[in-house]
Amino acid sequence: MVLGVNREEDAETALKFIEQHRLTFPSFLDPKREFYSKFTPKYIPWNAVLGRNMTLKYSQAGFDPDALSAAVEKALAEGGGK
DSSP states (O other), rough: OOOOOEOOOHHHHHHHHHHTTTTSSOOEEETTTTTTTTSSSOOOEEEEEOOTTTTTEEEEESSOOOHHHHHHHHHHHHTTTO
């Protein structure tokens, strides 16, 4: 599952971004950085791959699509399916 976290954004700003980039995955607001700060303190963009039990399998500051894709595929293989 891909999940967007909109840290420190209001709903209107987040919705504009989602529409502009035609994102189709779920996204939620995190105005106080409560969820976000559990994983990283300051980097944007930041990507994470979480296991089924919400353990952090991969973390990436910036964006390296090949590394992120490889981490997702590895997590799916470890989890036994999509």
